[in-house]
Amino acid sequence: MKEQTQLLNYIPVDELTGSIAVPIYQTSTFVQEAPGVHKGFDYARSNNPTRKVLEDLAAKLENGKNGFAFSSGLAAIDAVVKLLSAGDEIIAVDDIYGGAFRLFTQVYEKFGISVTYVDATDSQNVADAISAKTKLIWIESPTNPTLKISDLRAIGTIAKANEILFCVDNTFASPIAQKPIDFGADIVVHSATKYISGHSDLIAGLVITANDDLGAKIKFIQNASGAILGPFDSWLVIRGIETLSLRIKQHAENAQKIAEYLQSEDLIANVYYPGLPTHHNHGIAKSQQKYFGGVIAFDLKTDDKELASAIVSNTKLFKLAESLGGVKSLCCLPCEMTHKSIPREKRYASGVVDSLIRLSVGLEDAEDLIDDLRQALIVAKENVLIATDSI
Structure with a gap:
């Protein structure tokens, strides 16, 4: 069946x-x-x-x-x-x-x-x-x-x-x-x-x-x-x-496309998504998961919390909010939101740096979501990096 x-x-x-x-x-x-x-x-x-x-x-x-x-x-x-x-x-x-x-x-x-x-x-x-x-x-x-x-x-x-x-x-x-x-x-x-x-x-x-x-x-x-x-x-x-299997499949398809796009952005240091061959334990994920999921995380080369905050504050389709897994795309800055209760040194030890951004990829069109992230990265770069002479 x-x-x-x-x-x-x-x-x-x-x-x-x-x-x-x-x-x-x-x-x-x-x-x-x-x-x-x-x-x-x-x-x-x-x-x-x-x-x-x-x-x-x-x-x-x-x-x-x-x-x-x-x-x-x-x-x-x-x-x-x-x-x-x-x-x-x-x-x-x-x-x-x-x-x-x-x-x-x-x-x-x-x-x-x-x-x-x-x-x-x-x-x-x-x-x-x-x-x-x-x-x-x-x-x-x-x-x-x-x-x-x-x-x-x-x-x-x-x-x-x-x-x-x-x-x-x-x-x-x-x-x-x-x-x-x-x-x-x-x-x-x-x-x-x-x-x-x-x-x-x-x-x-x-x-x-x-x-x-x-x-x-x-x-x-x-x-x-x-x-x-x-x-x-x-x-x-x-x-x-009732729609869980249909939604999970689409979440994963969208997330795969977005994760692959994020790898091409020069501001980004690491993209964390089990569906990427570069992901540590990608092989294990492939062996035990039918889909790789709809959550992506990435951090920045500068580990600049102000820049990361500017990115998540300038998205339009990705709404700045805690939680994940819904039909609408969400983004958050874990160090100030979902993981704020964890001491900074412990966060860093497990990879949750100040510039880490988490995306919950929804069911919007993947290309629209990519365009939204692209424009947010451009706006953040202009408003933060140029203003501080960081580039």
Whole structure:
């Protein structure tokens, strides 16, 4: 069965009415036939029919056993960390999402959960960092924002050999491009705010588990902590998923063209995109991803934050905003936006320099987007470099 056909086939027709669209069950509670006797739903924090459709769909998309929908991507990450106890250690990818770094260091470290950050592009670095306290390996691949690629199969083997949980944040790839459970991951998380919903109109998170035992633990945490996704937002995510495979394909096609163009610009030092043969671990990306994604990052030869700021402030089609994965193109300056919570020296160590710009390539025409970047680079050069006699 073809990918898009299979995806649409996953979304059920409503058994009660025959509705082709999943109904929104906007209710807080459910009438019971007798105490404890109900139709599988008693209270909407514990379960909701609309949310359940999304959660089952998420599990199918990732080849997992169980899916769980949360009120944000960070709420999803939080639920996974709650599997751990004081004294446990996380090994995490060094080029980590700023929100995850903030949660790990400013919330959970004070409860006795330590984090060791490694360059996971070499799986041996992960193996070498393992200690008796290590209970979770946390990988983003591709990473945010420098698009580093980790060998998921190799890390999955390492995790299994050491009886350590292996979690992959699959937000940047999406389950259309990559299914980490197929490579040995125990848990997959998503900021469904991004590609999965795809329209920049909601905040949501997903956790998918590879087995029922982990699923039961995440379910308990979801219900006990209460950071559930509401029925209307669940419905919006389902609606976004209906076009997910079509959107991912177009995002990737546009991004490939733009990444190739950016390599020709004389202001730019490095272009980070897994689809480029020059990208470190391009071969691994090619082996484990169907598409290379819609996010590109690049930095400048001068590492001039003022120049980078001028570039992102002068685009017209690329809107200056945080987030990514929507149908409309976005740009941001991570050092002042998405990764501002990470200390400068740590940012630089993982490649997030002050001049790094991140692009979320949308579904506009690729040539129009290239023209927009070209004019922004020209304007920035005139307004910043010439004004300061830098050229």
